[in-house]
Amino acid sequence: xxxxxxxxxxxxxxxxxxxxxxxxxxxxxxxxxxxxxxxxxxxxxxxxxxxxxxxxxxxxxxxxxxxxxxxxxxxxxxxxxxxxxxxxxxxxxxxxxxxxxxxxxxxxxxxxxxxxxxxxxxxxxxxxxxxxxxxxxxxxxxxxxxxxxxxxxxxxxxxxxxxxxxxxxxxxxxxxxxxxxxxxxxxxxxxxxxxxxxxxxxxxxxxxxxxxxxxxxxxxxxxxxxxxxxxxxxxxxxxxxxxxx
Numbered sequence: 658x659x660x661x662x663x664x665x666x667x668x669x670x671x672x673x674x675x676x677x678x679x680x681x682x683x684x685x686x687x688x689x690x691x692x693x694x695x696x697x698x699x700x701x702x703x704x705x706x707x708x709x710x711x712x713x714x715x716x717x718x719x720x721x722x723x724x725x726x727x728x729x730x731x732x733x734x735x736x737x738x739x740x741x742x743x744x745x746x747x748x749x750x751x752x753x754x755x756x757x758x759x760x761x762x763x764x765x766x767x768x769x770x771x772x773x774x775x776x777x778x779x780x781x782x783x784x785x786x787x788x789x790x791x792x793x794x795x796x797x798x799x800x801x802x803x804x805x806x807x808x809x810x811x812x813x814x815x816x817x818x819x820x821x822x823x824x825x826x827x828x829x830x831x832x833x834x835x836x837x838x839x840x841x842x843x844x845x846x847x848x849x850x851x852x853x854x855x856x857x858x859x860x861x862x863x864x865x866x867x868x869x870x871x872x873x874x875x876x877x878x879x880x881x882x883x884x885x886x887x888x889x890x891x892x893x894x895x896x897x898x899x900x901x902x
Contacts, residue, residue, distance in 0.1 A: 689720045700800070705772065712735065714775065717744050717747040736756075737757070737759070739760065771797050779801075781826065805830055809891045810892045832849075851895040853876075855873045
């Protein structure tokens, strides 16, 4: 029991302490613009109007900052929540009249919104299904971004364990289990779109290894011949952006 308790404390300290900030000082902020563009696309494609946006697990606030620069969100207001002191201290430097940030647990507030963002968050949470159920009823629409760590190639490369060690993923999904998780916790799927890892290569030159370039070439071939669902299932290389109500 002592070992279990120690593990729980280590997972909590990863974000509220300095561990995650030391390992990832940029807090993945370099990907914020690309993610914001994908959020705007899925919202625009489905004619969703968002006057007030809340980002749960907002990190350093890069996604909200970039999102409000998209034409579809120029008249919106946005609020970000995160439990990590380091991330919120950085995020608050981006605050302005229509953008604010708070350190704390969104679920402990009474705040509601038109569109709630949960971008690369619930795979880090121990009781992820309990967390998702508690989000229900707090917004008209929800946008989730879910890493798809499970694929045939990913399993051969031991990717789930790598993601656990590198970025703290506790749960691993493919498209089917990601969508089933949302349905099982009460969300209605409106649309889903892939976010391809290869679209971020210009931001991450360290990803340009021979293995990665060969895998991306294979993904493009399979996408062309058999469709993107099969490509992602076999060769990975994508996350899932999901719009729900």
